Amino acid sequence: MSASETIAAIITAPGEAGVSIVRVSGPEAFEIADKIFKCNAPAPSLRKANTFVYGKITDGDVEVDEGLLLIFRAPHSYTAEDVVEFQCHGGGTSAKRVLRSCFHAGARAADAGEFTRRAFLNGRIDLLQAEAIMDLVRAHSDRSQTAALQQLEGKLSQSFQDLYDRLLQVAAQLEATLDFPEDELPASVLPQILSNLSKAEQDLDFLLSTWNEGHVLRDGALVVLSGKPNVGKSTLLNTLLGHERAIVSDIAGTTRDSIEAEFILEGIPLRLVDTAGLRESVDVIEQQGIIRTRDYLSKADLHIHLIDLSQKADSQTYENFEDLIPGKSILVCNKSDLPRMFHVEQWPTGIPIVETAIKDEIGYQELKNALASLLSSSIDLSARPHAVISERHRLVLVEVKTELAGIKDLLSGCMGDEALVLAIPGLREALVRLGEVTGREYHEDLLDEVFSTFCIGK
């Protein structure tokens, strides 16, 4: 992979559409445009930046499409290189023919994420901003999209920069301290260093506290519907989605396999999972389904457990209650429209209980409110969306936190030269790791890891 090569890819989604765009980036972008784009004079390479022109796109002697050519000159382009973009016709064929023509004229196919990787390598954006671009593309809700936009605008980069600068200041203070003979060290130095370290720890803890929200906004909160067969799980899934996604019937054991569907609640993406009903079963397929239910329950962010008020409680009911976790689970007492047969000695404690007749949408709004209330423990719904860290960033922060705790212990014990000498490498390591989040420090493996999640054309 070399920036001396000119790369090309279709940057719009496949499928029928009015327009598709082919981007070409690199030193030969204009040479390629001159070869394949026929327009009124002047030729593309002689045209001004940030202009567009109509013309015919050719491959050798063959005209392959007509469209617009957009002109960007380094460093004012997506990649910060010379870039031309062909706006041609959408659909399965036109853009592919235009792309092939670019290859014949000297471009090579761009790898997944290569345009954005070049934008990073050319210093136009940092690694956090590069990741934000993919988060934007993948955002499932307004809130996720706004958080990604904030990250692209550099809000998260600034927080990491502030943390980095504070630790750099501590490193400088420690190095300076080494120059003093031990008995001449000013008394104020150690408290200053420790206070800076504590402030860094606070900033770090704040960033870490945004992880759960980041996980929910990027991946969606996994909300698992569970309960005995026939309690109304699939009816609830369909009601939430507003269409008949799962089969509903009065035969217990209708849902055999887990069914996942996306649902947006208050701007937050949820991955709803309808599951096979929990019961003792001799049916091998049903047993497999129940294993999957258990697997989903172990990974769930939130859990809606349903019971049927028209049926008597039994030992399975109590066994299922053991899966309920305060702060994570809601108990839905369904079929309240039917004569009540359900009685238990002991209701689970600390679990919100909502009575419903889902079939008639009774109690449905209360259930959505209870769900939003549980979600608000990881996301402050009243606050404006803000940039939040991802799993990659969390792993680095956890390491840096451990490193800082070790340094604080060393320095709190004594302020001898030995402690200083031991503390300095730890701090340097913490700075290197922190630098990897924004890409101030990077190596090929790190870039491969980050950009491997990108798609072609991004």
Ligand SMILES: Nc1nc2c(ncn2[C@@H]2O[C@H](COP(=O)(O)OP(=O)(O)OP(=O)(O)O)[C@@H](O)[C@H]2O)c(=O)[nH]1
């Ligand atoms: N009376 C009444 N019937 C309901 C209600 N909710 C669901 N049902 C009925 O209960 C039956 C079972 O509903 P499902 O949604 O298939 O139940 P399930 O929990 O998915 O069942 P399995 O897939 O077998 O585990 C269907 O006949 C529904 O129409 C309700 O609130 N009141």
Ligand SMILES: [Mg+2]
């Ligand atoms: Mg079902």
